[in-house]
Amino acid sequence: MAENSNNPYDINGQHFNPDMYFQKLLKECTLKQIMDCEAEIVKNTQTLHSDMQTLVYENYNKFISATDTIRKMKTDFKEMENSMDLLAQNMDSITSFSEQISSTLQGTRQQISRLSSVHTLLRKLQFLFKLPSNLKSKINEENYTEAVKDYIHAQSVLNQYGNMPSFQGIQKDCEEILDELKGKLRAQFHKKDASTKSLAENVDLLLQLKEPPDSLCAEFLQNSELHLNDQLNSLKDMCENDIIEFIDMGSSGFINDLCLVIASYNEMFINRKPIDENEFADDFDTKAASLLNKFILDNMKKYFDLIGKRVEDVVDTAILVRALDRFYGRLQALNKFCQDVDFSRPGTDTVINAGRKQCRNHLHALKQHLNESLVKAKQALAIKVTSEGDGGLAELQALLIMPTIEKIKGVLQDLVVFLQPDLSFNLRTEFLQSFCIDEVREGLVVGFLHHLTATTGGFCNGSDVPKFPPTLLLLLSKMCLDYKLNNVQSLLNSTDELFNITNYMSSDNIITPNSEICDNFQKTAQNLLNHYVRIQGLAVSQMLRKSIETRDWLHTIEPRTVRAVMKRVVEDITAIDSQVAALYDDTDGQVDRSSDSSKKTYSANISRHHYRSNWSSYASSHIDSSLVTNIHKLFSERIEIFSSVQFNKASILTGIIKISLKTFLECVRLRTFSKYGLQQIQVDTHYLQLYLWRFVSDENVVHFLLDEILGSAVHRCLEAVLMEPSVVDIICERG
Helix, strand or coil: CHHHHCCCCCCCCCCCCHHHHHHHHHHHCCHHHHHHHHHHHHHHHHHHHHHHHHHHHHHHHHHHHHHHHHHHHHHHHHHHHHHHHHHHHHHHHHHHHHHHHHHHHCCCHHHHHHHHHHHHHHHHHHHHHHHHHHHHHHHHCCCHHHHHHHHHHHHHHHHHHCCCHHHHHHHHHHHHHHHHHHHHHHHHHHCCCCCHHHHHHHHHHHHHCCCCHHHHHHHHHHHHHHHHHHHHHHHHCCCCCCHHHHHHHHHHHHHHHHHHHHHHHHHHHHCCCCCCCCCCCCCHHHHHHHHHHHHHHHHHHHHHHHHHHHHCCCCCHHHHHHHHHHHHHHHHHHHHHCCCCCCHHHHHHHHHHHHHHHHHHHHHHHHHHHHHHHHHHHHHHHHHHHHHCCCCHHHHHHHHHHHHHHHHHHHHHHHHHHHCCCCHHHHCHHHHHHHHHHHHHHHHHHHHHHHHHHHHHHHHCCCCCCCCCCHHHHHHHHHHHHHHHHHHHHHHHHHHHHCCHHHHCCCCCCCCCHHHHHHHHHHHHHHHHHHHHHHHHHHHHHHHHHHHHCCCCCCCCCCCCCCHHHHHHHHHHHHHHHHHHHHCCCCCCCCCCCCCHHHHHHHHHHHHHHHHHHHHHHHHCHHHHHHHHHHHHHHCCCCCCCCCCCCCHHHHHHHHHHHHHHHHHHHHHCCCECHHHHHHHHHHHHHHHHHHHHHCCCHHHHHHHHHHHHHHHHHCECCCCCCCHHHHHHHHHHC
């Protein structure tokens, strides 16, 4: 700024040098630019000249106006001074007149005051004389508030002059009218259409009339309860309506009326400012609060019972959860209104019961689905097994398992809406623990798995002649095994993850271990499989027993062929093998039982060796042969006929064959044979030996039992002569 102010070329500066500025323009600018600059300077000069002239004119006008104002003020001050002098004279005159009036009225002032008080008293007396008729007319007009107001207004005068004879009649009439008024006010309590607000107004009037507050408390609550019961009855008639509409009607009707009763009660009795110190007893607040709390709890219990019954019939879980959220949110608002009563726990219990009922409904649906699936499986087995061999057992097993698993997962997805974070009741830890752990995991999922094992295990009970295809036992056994290996762990892990079971665990919750459920399925699968082996073994045994018992073994002819029952036994065992192979395979390292010729030749040679060794021992003497056989039994391994089978095909077929051959052995021991009868048994056992070895895990078991059968036949034969092994081979191969 200092540099600019000292610049000789600054046309607006103090040190401006016109000559230097002009010389600079001549050097730096063209002629046209110099002429433009000249025109601009001329224009600016004219503008400044005009502005200066305007400023001078304005200041001159202001100076003239100020001069006129000063001249006028001198004139106004003179007039104001004259007015003030006149006002002072008037004030002195008023003061003198006031003193004269005061001295004149001094004598009559006391008389006027006395007359005024007498006039006021006469007006009160006139009001008292008219009070009975006024009260009567206002009661007839049902204007009870004004009637009570008039009586209270006159009550102090009546109390003061009531002992005078002229006022005793008025007081008596007023008391009679007052009794009538109290009766009419109390009669309002018994009207069904009386609102809570009108009841509160009546109670307030009765309290002003000095009625006992204890009886009024009880009477007010009693009549309010009748009105609330009407609300509940109306709500019961709406049970067929939508659940959300039902909850909304309960909140807007019953809950709102209850809140109005509570507010009116508190205002009239507990928080009421007494008219005098004797209106309420010292302990009245405590008694009144206790009476109110009991009233609230009794009526809310009825409301909770009604809501609890209604929510049990809701099928749509999403709609039920929305309704419960509104119900619980309204209870939270009621809790803030009622300081001494907490409805969080009963409200949570109602929500838990609704969730429990929903879980029970889903559990019932799952059980029904399981029963339907089992019925369909029975029907499919009854049709397919007889016509298609294994009857597509693997596909049937998948249809028995997968729909049930998917249905359980669908049920869990349906119930997870109870855990939406924006729900009001999800803030309660006891709800989350009870619903997620006790109801969903234990009650629904674990409960259904226990029902599944109990239902399938029930097929093992009853007689040995079932009313369903025996293959169903095999199918159910495989189903239980699959549940144990794959589905149980998956279902429980999905449930724990979906419902955050680990987050809600506490010492009060009892969780069924996954291993325990898996052990139940393992045990059930084992029992079903053992029962299947027993049933199938007894079915084959029945054919063998009848074939032994219905034949005359003492008068039989020389055997020329294998008996048809032996062929039927091999056919049935083959059919069973096909069925078992559809579900179980030899996964436990069992050797491959192929029916190649070398294996058959090897087995036939083993069989011939047994026959020749036995025949040589029996040929020596009957006693010696018995001794040798018994000694051989002492050192041979004992065979368990009804032992538990393993979950593979060879073990299952071994169990069936052991039962069948054991029955064959026991039947042989009870018969007596001729020579040809013994030879027929020899042919039959050799035929069985040729075909049954391929089905068992240890063919020595078959050899041992067949040797026992032949040995028992030798012991029971009258003429123990065995057929040549070569002849037996020819007959069996031809058969």
